[in-house]
Amino acid sequence: MENKIETKAKIFKALSNPVRLEVLECLLDGEKCVCEIIDKLKKYEQAHISKSLIKLKEAGILKDRKNGLNVYYSLSMECIKNFIECLNLNL
Amino acid sequence: MENKIETKAKIFKALSNPVRLEVLECLLDGEKCVCEIIDKLKKYEQAHISKSLIKLKEAGILKDRKNGLNVYYSLSMECIKNFIECLNLNL
DNA sequence: TCCTTATATTCCAAAAGTGGAATATTATAT
DNA sequence: ATATAATATTCCACTTTTGGAATATAAGGA
Numbered sequence: 015m016e017n018k019i020e021t022k023a024k025i026f027k028a029l030s031n032p033v034r035l036e037v038l039e040c041l042l043d044g045e046k047c048v049c050e051i052i053d054k055l056k057k058y059e060q061a062h063i064s065k066s067l068i069k070l071k072e073a074g075i076l077k078d079r080k081n082g083l084n085v086y087y088s089l090s091m092e093c094i095k096n097f098i099e100c101l102n103l104n105l
Numbered sequence: 106m107e108n109k110i111e112t113k114a115k116i117f118k119a120l121s122n123p124v125r126l127e128v129l130e131c132l133l134d135g136e137k138c139v140c141e142i143i144d145k146l147k148k149y150e151q152a153h154i155s156k157s158l159i160k161l162k163e164a165g166i167l168k169d170r171k172n173g174l175n176v177y178y179s180l181s182m183e184c185i186k187n188f189i190e191c192l193n194l195n196l
Numbered sequence: 197t198c199c200t201t202a203t204a205t206t207c208c209a210a211a212a213g214t215g216g217a218a219t220a221t222t223a224t225a226t
Numbered sequence: 227a228t229a230t231a232a233t234a235t236t237c238c239a240c241t242t243t244t245g246g247a248a249t250a251t252a253a254g255g256a
Contacts, residue, residue, distance in 0.1 A: 018196050019130075023123045025192070030118035031214085032110045039110075048233060062215060064234055083223055083232045093191035100184035101116065105109050122244085139203060153245060155204055174202045174253055 021074075028073035029094075033058055034066040041076065042095055045088035112165075119164035120185075124149055125157040132167065133186055136179035 029035060036058075040051050052063050067087055070076045077090040089095055120126060127149075131142050143154050158178055161167045168181040180186055 019123045026117045027121035030121045032114045097188040
């Protein structure tokens with residue numbers, strides 16, 4: 015297991031891309047199926063959104079759950095939601 | 106001025122590097138002079154720390170203040186401190 | 197003026213990230 | 227078995243980041 019600094023750096027790195035941030039913000043109000051996210055963010059390619067979700071999951075920011083053909087993603091840390099909302103108030 | 110998503114991505118990008126994170130964490134308990142940070146993080150080169158501070162400042166995460174030969178840096182957003190502390194509790 | 201201390205900047209090769217296009221996988225229904 | 231829908235993966239040229247080494251700048255003191 016990596017040390018804490020590396021783990022945190024990985025979290026921030028996953029959040030450091032505009033597309034991944036938009037994907038994440040889609041999930042601030044709760045779990046969604048990949049297809050819903052694709053539908054909300056039509057401006058991006060399906061593959062791009064899929065890759066974004068996976069990177070966020072690998073960083074520990076999202077968790078997923080499968081049900082038939084669908085995969086549902088949701089936030090795995092309350093911290094993140096609070097921080098994004100705090101930033102949104104201050105920018 | 107860029108849009109909010111870009112601004113947030115830039116903040117996360119600035120935080121996405123282990124050295125910059127360590128530098129930032131040095132400042133969680135209050136303003137410090139660059140020389141104090143260099144002294145605390147002896148394992149890194151002076152130039153590396155200087156560049157880290159500047160990148161954090163450019164992202165809007167730190168502010169600085171000059172006094173004679175010294176430059177003092179401090180956090181410019183309460184959000185950040187809360188988030189890092191929340192992460193530290195959860196990792 | 198010259199020296200010293202504190203901090204910032206430039207240069208650069210290696211490493212990592214980016215996103216589009218095509219393709220693969222997996223699960224379900226017919 | 228085959229088709230279809232949902233999601234993931236691979237390939238790849240391009241851009242960006244990284245951090246060390248050397249150098250520059252700015253301020254104060256002798």
